[in-house]
Amino acid sequence: MLPFQNLILPDRDKIFPIYKQITNRLISLIQEGTIQPGTYFPGTRQMAHLLNVNRKTVINAYEELLSQEWIEAVPRKGYRVIPELPVIKPRSFQPRNHFIPTVPRDLKYTSLVSPAVEARKITSKDIVVNDGFPDVRLAPFKEISEVYRDPVSSKKIKMLIALRDDGGLELLREATSIFLNETRGLNISKSDIIITRGAQMAIYIAAMVLLKPGDNVVVSDPNYLFATEIMTNAGANIITIPVDQDGINVDQLEKVLEKQPIKLLYIVPHHHHPTTVTMSANRRLRLLQLIDEHNLFLMEDDYDYDFHYKNSPILPLASASHNGKIIYIGSFTKLIAPSVRLGYLIAAPEILKKAIHLKRLIDLRGDTFMEYMLAQMIIKGDLSRHINKSNKLYAQRCDLICDLLTRKLSHAVEFTKPQGGMSVWLRFRDKYQINKVLADAARNGLLLIGTTFQKKGDVNDNGLRFGFASLSEEDMECAVNILSKITK
Amino acid sequence: MLPFQNLILPDRDKIFPIYKQITNRLISLIQEGTIQPGTYFPGTRQMAHLLNVNRKTVINAYEELLSQEWIEAVPRKGYRVIPELPVIKPRSFQPRNHFIPTVPRDLKYTSLVSPAVEARKITSKDIVVNDGFPDVRLAPFKEISEVYRDPVSSKKIKMLIALRDDGGLELLREATSIFLNETRGLNISKSDIIITRGAQMAIYIAAMVLLKPGDNVVVSDPNYLFATEIMTNAGANIITIPVDQDGINVDQLEKVLEKQPIKLLYIVPHHHHPTTVTMSANRRLRLLQLIDEHNLFLMEDDYDYDFHYKNSPILPLASASHNGKIIYIGSFTKLIAPSVRLGYLIAAPEILKKAIHLKRLIDLRGDTFMEYMLAQMIIKGDLSRHINKSNKLYAQRCDLICDLLTRKLSHAVEFTKPQGGMSVWLRFRDKYQINKVLADAARNGLLLIGTTFQKKGDVNDNGLRFGFASLSEEDMECAVNILSKITK
Known part of the structure; x- marks a missing residue:
């Protein structure tokens, strides 16, 4: 007989009942091959004695094993491991020595931190x-907490949670469209917008929807590294153009556009990442013309629009005419706190439809409470x-x-x-x-x-x-x- | 002179100051081409009269336009729109008639709802x-709210928010590993696990990390539709095998494996989606052998492990030996509430490293408060x-x-x-x-x-x-x- 008293060590301090611990341990021993198929178990009384537990506990464990079909009862002989079970070796998440899982897709990653x-x-x-x-000491955590506690909101939200999520809570999409129309001179409605987990997910989704392997994408040099990586992982060829005190160099962009077809241009017009440069009005207008002439998409990442000290921010490119060629991306996370991951993506209907589908595959639904809280903050003027x-x-x-x-x-x-x-x-x-x-x-x-x-x-x-x-x-x-x- | 009094209608009920409204409206009019480059603006006094606002308001608006380089001051003649600005047309997110944005990547999507x-x-x-x-009426929303209000937790969390996110809060990864070791007989530590937004994101990330276009993937028929879609969108060829009362048909799987190389098998062993069937112990063991023999990856989506009524659940396949070939996925969302999007992905180190990088590109960081709250729930036994x-x-x-x-x-x-x-x-x-x-x-x-x-x-x-x-x-x-x- 196996030394069960050494193999099974129930721990009374654990959350899980003893009988479950014994059951799980016995299954592990069978799976490991320590207990071979066909092996008879000690009788319940003997096993209880060996493990120093109540006999009822062992009976419960054996019943569990029976119902899970690990063991069978043989009349007058007791319980044995089902003889037909194939034997297997000890568990491990560590690959065996010299074994390297083949992970073909090579995700490029640059650490931002030394x-x-x-x-x-x-x-x-x-x-x-x-x-x-943002400074988390200013964050409206009290307001967030109150949404959870307020019985009226809470009831409404619980009803909303039961429903399917089509790119974010309708109330928040509506409030966001009003907020953006007022602050950025956009001219959108709730159907032009989806809510994402921060601007980051918006960039990811837009890139995955728009790009196919081999597409040419233009970004600034230097650029927001995680955006470049997203494009690279989508299979795009990255072409870089320099950035100076007025933003990206539009003359060079024009030369690039004349040489080859470009699918997408990614820019951060306000407080460019990482250099913080703001793009001049003149360059913005030339950029709009280039988009039109060369029929390319522009991803305008305006994560930092709302924080301006000297003068008002320049209206986004997306507020001008662009025939559905601009994907406008922004962030509430930057306004509130890094842990409150809420951003948005605004795009032409065809793109948005695909973005909603992809978002659902990545992240079934949003945090309904948080989205509701933010919608209320916008509507009541608390966000402003x-x-x-x-x-x-x-x-x-x-x-x-x-x-x-x-x-x-x-x-x-x-x-x-x-x-x-x-x-x-x-x-x-x-x-x-x-x-x-x-x-x-x-x-x-x-x-x-x-x-x-x-x-x-x-x-x-x-x-x-x-x-x-x-x-x-x-x-x-x-x-x-x-x-x-x-x-x- | 243009009829500015009809073109600019400041609204005193709006959140934004009047001078900003005037500024934004003037920029729109310039962008639209209604105000042409080189056009002189009325003097501040006259404009104030036209718009029925204070002269100081107009001065502020003009100063804003000056600093944003939309207009320039001409000595003794007043302000005019900078003549070099290119003219552009009215804004729109609607594609022009007969214009369909070319969105090459064809995302397949099946509605789950009629x-x-x-x-x-x-x-x-x-x-x-x-x-x-889960029933949202049982959800621990009170506990969530308390984490936000508790000054001690709140202070700790605010410090954690400042740091970078490596696949989820360390405390939660640790608590989750303990929870899984106790409930599922796994044998993992916090470094084997990343936290995701629900099981959904874990499936997405694992598929994107493992699959390249053209790879063969086996799924059950019927299957969790959103998982099939994820694999399809990753470019995989989908091969289906039927599911019966004991789970997927392992005999047929074996035949499929003999015919062609398979990269990945996706299964839901407990309460299969959609049929709710639980896979038998015997089939599980055969499956483990097949994985080993054919060197394929297995994605074990065990979203429903914790809810068992008749007997304890059967331990996951991942609790047996598999040499790093199993990617184990689970969900806290299913335990708590649909809006609390927390799940996990457990995989071999090579896969996990890439998963952390991809997660960061998709969703920079998690909700630190929520992750902290859940970790506390596990540690204190509240989750159990x-x-x-x-x-x-x-x-x-x-x-x-x-x-x-x-x-x-x-x-x-x-x-x-x-x-x-x-x-x-x-x-x-x-x-x-x-x-x-x-x-x-x-x-x-x-x-x-x-x-x-x-x-x-x-x-x-x-x-x-x-x-x-x-x-x-x-x-x-x-x-x-x-x-x-x-x-x-």
Whole structure:
């Protein structure tokens, strides 16, 4: 007989009842081949004694095994493992030695974070400077919590949850269309829009719907890395054009367009990622003409539209005429908190229909409570008030960080004060290699987790996105002091 | 001069300040070509008079236009639209007539819902019978709300939000691995798992990571439609094998495997979707052998493991030996509420690494609050208690619905009482065509939005998933009465 007392060790502290633990363990032993097909089990009394459990517990376990057809009762002989069961070996999620699963699709991935920072465990004493996220201390978490507690909303939402999701809660699509018409001069209705998990999912879905392998896609250089990766993974050929103080170079775009057919252009017109440059009005208009002449799609990623300090933002390209060629993408996440993943995708009906289908395959439905909460925030004006409040605070922080950088870090960095948004693009002078700066900063308790860019000879070489919006005055001062110290 | 008083109509009830409304409207008029490049604007005093607004408002608007470079100041002559601006036409997201955007990738999509039901607006009087969702009345929305309000959790979470997301909150990955080890006899740690938005996203990500166009994939017939669509959209060739009372037909699978190389097999071993059949222990073991012999990947979608009424569920295939060939997928959404989109994907390290990268491209990060809340529920045992409570209630509902169906609907349907899960698979007799049943039911206030299956000659032809878990006794009785009435 097998030493069951050593093989089965029920643990009374576990959540699961003892009989279930015994059942599962016996199944594992059968699956492993430790208990061979045809083996007789000890009688229930003997097994209970061996395992030091109640006999009833063993009976329950055996009954379970019987009903699951692992064992059978043989009259006058007791229970045995069904002889016909094929034998198998111990479980493992680890591939066997020298075994590498063949994963053909090669997903390209660039880490935005330096290995030095990535390896480091973060403690509460560290100052973390992100890529440009909103300040979670301002986030309307109280309002979110109240939607869950309010019996009237809660009842309505529970009814909505029972229904199928066609690209987001209808109420939110409607509220969003009104919000965008007022703030961005769009002219859309709820049927022109779908809600996504942040702008990220909108970029992904639009790319997967529009692109087929071999299509040419133009992006800026540098570009939002995750957008480039999405296009690459969709099988597109990436063609890059440089970006300067007025946005992407439209002359060069024109030359590219004359040379080959381009399916899609991806741009970030406001506070370009990573450089924070805003595209000039003149270039925008020329861009619109080029789209029309060359019949290409434009993906306008306007994730940062709502945060502008010096003047109002320039209306999106999507607010002008484009015959359904612009896919407009935006983010509520950037307005609220990184964990509240809500964005939107606006496109011509044919594209939107496919986008809804793809979204359903990726992510069956949204978070109905969160979508309802946001719709209420828009309708009641809370979102606008929240934006205004954040804008004022971020503008102060933008002034302060630029002042600190000028006073204490001019020897090491160049930067242009951004017109809005949540981060400054720091270009470190050649002498200060960005990877060394990140590693030195990490050792001093400053974790710079924003995007970096390194490409020899490029004007943006050695650049780092320094997100200021979520930092207190003290943290900003401390962060700049550390940077100043390590670049001495 | 243009009739500005008719072209610009500031609305004092709007959220946005009047000067912004005027600015945006003027930009639109320039973009539309109504105001041509080089046109002079009326002086600020005159414009203020025309629009019946304060002169300061007009000055602000003009300054905005200046800073955005739409207009320029000409000494002694006033403001004019910059002459070099190219003229463009009115905005629209509607493609121009006879213009169809070329969307090359043909996404296949099958509606799960009949057109008769889809067209119908749902009212609060209707009884909605879904595909098999949990009862939202049991959902721990109070606990979710408390995580947002609790200052200690909230502070911790806010710190976590600042960090990058590597496939889900570490705490939740750890709690989930413990939960799965205890309930499913897996033997995994937090590094074997990523958190996704429900099982749906896990299926999508695994398929995109594993498959390349032209790969052969085997699925059951019928199958969970959205899984088949995901594989199809990944470019796979779909080969189907029938499913009977013991799950998929393993003999036929063996024949298929001998004929051609198969990359992936997708199965739902517990309460197969849509038929609710549970795969027998013997077939499971043969399946494991076939995977090993033919070196194929198995995607085990075990979304419904936790709801079992007659006996404990059979341990997943993934709990046996498989050398990294099984991708195990599960759902917390099914345990909690359709809006709480949390699932998981467990796979060998090579696959998981790529899955994390792809997840980041699709959906930058999860909902940190929700993930934290769920981790706490698992750690404190609340999730197990919630499952036990739901299990008891659903088991009663399962008994009741099966009893009702036997008593009142035997003339019209055949069904096998499921061993667990949240729905019954009703096979309507030939005489009662499913589309007619759905349409008649909808007219009588009964909306059947579960999956249907129609394939002439198939044993599952004319089938409907009838989700009972979310229905009260009265609703179940009423629903069966309506079905009985319309099939008289």
